[in-house]
Amino acid sequence: MKAKILLIFLILLSFTVIGCVDEDKETPNETDMLNETTEEVVNETVTEDAGMNESVEEVAVDEEEDQKLEIVESEGPKTYTIYMEKFLTQPNNITINTGDTVIWFNRNDPTRLFTLVSNEDLWENTTIGYRLSFKYTFNETGTYTYKVLGWEERMKGTIIVK
Template identity: 30%
Template structure:
């Protein structure tokens, strides 16, 4: 299908496919509060963006144990986001408080 505009045409088949793909992308939030990640284990489909937000009064980080992602030091209300494109299990921790751990499972 093509749409005629002025002197040119636009193939709108590709536009609708792109819009559908963008609508399927998900965003999920993990709260950092009281020296813990909540939820501690999160299961998401591939393509999901996970956003961690620090709700504690002290700084924290979000660091993959396998080096896949690493945030800067997050002060209160600061955020860090990462998009998980591949299936797998992604354990992470706070480098300032190593007993704080979490895991993202991507299907």
């Protein structure tokens, strides 16, 4: 009896799966749609400016200019990252504003635990594992220094808060 129920269940499941799969319709992926749109724009440009290679080159230059990174300055607190890598802290000296946050990120290879120390006792000594981070928000102006225990000569820095 259980075998019959199992067989019926498997048959119904097969029909459900077959009903969900529609092999006749092929949905284009985003890359295909982007390529088609790009080809249309290029073809229109070439058709409009028949025989003028200069205008096609100008289109290519415009596309490159559109892809440049635009930096937008914003008001308010910012976040800065100090990377702990190759047994160095980079950048080791930074200037920030009051309310900004600094993140120390451990991406040292070979993997190693680092203990971050504030020379002004702003935070408790913090051990940062590989691919982990520690963040601190500076709310008062001043000059603050930090170091990594055992690597004080190579892994240290200064943070100036304006």
